[in-house]
Amino acid sequence: MAERIDERAERVVEADGRVVCPGFIDLHSHVDLTLPDYPRVDGMIRQGVTTLVTGNCGLSPYPGSMDLAGFAAVLGGVPLAVHVAPLVGHGAIREAAMADPxxxxxxGEMTRMVELVETAMTQGAHGLSTGLIYDPGRFAGTAELVALARVVAAHGGFYASHVRDEGDGLVEAIAEAIAIGRTAGLPVQLSHHKAKRRRNWGRVAATLGMVDRARADGLDVMLDCYPYTASSTGLWAYAPNWWRPGDEVARERVQAGLEERFPGCTGRDGARTDLSDLVLSGLTGVGRLQRYEGMWLDEAAREENVSPADLVIDLLSTAEHVQVIDHAMSEADVWRVLAHPECAVGSDARLIHPDMPGVPHPRNFGTFPRVLGRLPLEEAVRKCTGLPARRMGWCDRGLLRPGAVADLLLFDPDAIGDRATFEEPRRYATGIDLVVVGGEVVIDGSDDTGAAAGRVLLRTGCG
Incomplete structure (x- = not known):
């Protein structure tokens, strides 16, 4: 018989007509890049997220200028509103270990990479992430990834992958991720699963079938997805694979490389290419080109009287950073993926405060309420709580029961919803009355209490 607790509550909340559920666990975020400056994680906590998994897509602040222990110490010194569960990024490992990443x-460099992964796992990373369309992850072969994943497997971690191609080579890229998990002997998390470009719409039927077959064969494969038909990333992901930041390369060679990837993009006749799906959402250090922030790339190229390829070259040659929003997915595909029983919700959020510069993706402010408004309530809550907790190996989070961590939400099921749009992305979600993190109230109605309730959650067993 469970022990009765007779302590009187300091506060009693009338929850009649409301839903009480565990706090949401975001399996895929990039807020580790902004947390030291924005520790309240405003856009996420106000949509009910109480735990953020960071270090995704091969990107993490460690190793490099600090290790994971150092990063945890940094976060320990700021008023975190949410819990943070770190992965270690393969791209960061490559940058730290190789003379030429x-x-x-x-x-010797391979040995050093193994050592760095071992250190991160020993310090509490939950797994290894890859970003195989990004520099320098895209230069890694499968054998390298298997060798590093074996280190992660020995520590009970998992392999999360932004796969090598989410468009024409999607099926082959998913096959590679599954093969890495099978060969290295560890669970696989397919990040922000999607099929990009109209010619590939519908191919998620094949990739979800691959997931089902792998699971039937005994491999622990899961995926995550955000409920939008546009992605967001840096413009460098669209550059020729051989061109790296800082390289002095003849314009004609880059033009030829872009034309090979995006036929028609070097012309000025307005021909539609894959670059036509891009909106310039965040421009830093671009001088006079700053005025094109928020515009479609094609539209900006016409105003500049240059080809789309030339505008891409000008931006990448001068900018500190260029973020784009890529309107490339099908609504039917997005919801087919989200409906899969092994698909959890992941926001891919980074710009999580209204004051941050740029034109953020609405997922930074609306991902989780958007899912709750479009899937059956019980299933939507499971995809935001218990399912991601299972991936993380947590027995005391993502569910309501005596002894579980008190990460809790109280929301009105009739009022909860996303207000953020591509036109007005900085709008907070509605309908959430209370957010409790580790037993402390962080959001009370419309107010942030300022409670520093968040903790860095390092990997432990489930016993």
Whole structure:
């Protein structure tokens, strides 16, 4: 018999007509890049997220200028509103271990990468992430990834992958991720699963079938997805694979490389290419080109009287950073993926405060309420709580029961919803009355209490 608790509550909340559920666990975020400056994680906590998994897509602040222990110490010194569960990024590992991260690792560099993964896992990383469309992850071969994943497997972690291609090569990219998990012997998390470009719409039927078959064969494969038909990333992801930031390359060579990837983009006749799906959402250090922030890339190129390819070259040659929103997915595909029983919700959020510069993706402010408004309530809550907790190996989070961590939400099921749009992305969600993190109230109605209730959650067993 459970022990009766007779302590009187300091506060009693009338929850009649409301839903009480665990706090949402975001399996895929990039807020580790902004947390030190924006520790309240406003856009996320106000949509009910109480735990954020960071270090995704091969990107993490460690190793490099600090290790994971150092990063945890930094976050321990700021008023965190939410819990943070870190992965270690393969791209960061490559940058720290290799003289030329765009090359093939030497035996010594491979040994160093293994050591760095071992250190991160020993310090509490939950797994290894890859970003195989990004520099320098895209230069890694499968054998390298298997070798590093084996280190993660030995520590009970998982492999999360932004796969090598989400468009024409999607099926082959998913096959590679599954093969890495099977060969290395560890669970696989397919990040922000999607099929990009109209010619590939519908191919998620094949990739979800691959997930089902792998699971039937005994491999623990899960996926995550955000409920939008546009992605967002840096413009460098669209550059020729051999061109890296800082490289002095002849314009004609880059033009040819872009034309090979996006036929028609070097013309000025307005021909539609895959670059036509891009909106310039965040421009830093671009001088006079700053005025094009928020515009479609094609539209900006016409105003500049240059080809889309030339505008891409001008931006990448001068900018500190260029973020784009890529309107490339099908609504039917997005909801087919989200409906899969092994698909959890992941926001891919980074710009999580209204004051941050740029034109953020609405997912930074509306992901979780948007899912709750479009899937059956019980299933939507499971995809935001218990399912991601299972991926993380947590027995005391993502559910309501005696002894579980008190990460809790109180919301009105008739009022909860997303207000953020691509035109007005900085709008907070509605309908959430109370957010409790680790037993402390963080959001009370429309107010942030300022409670520093968040903790860095390092990997432990489930026993």
């Amino acid at each position: 765009s090359g093939t690792p030497s035996e």
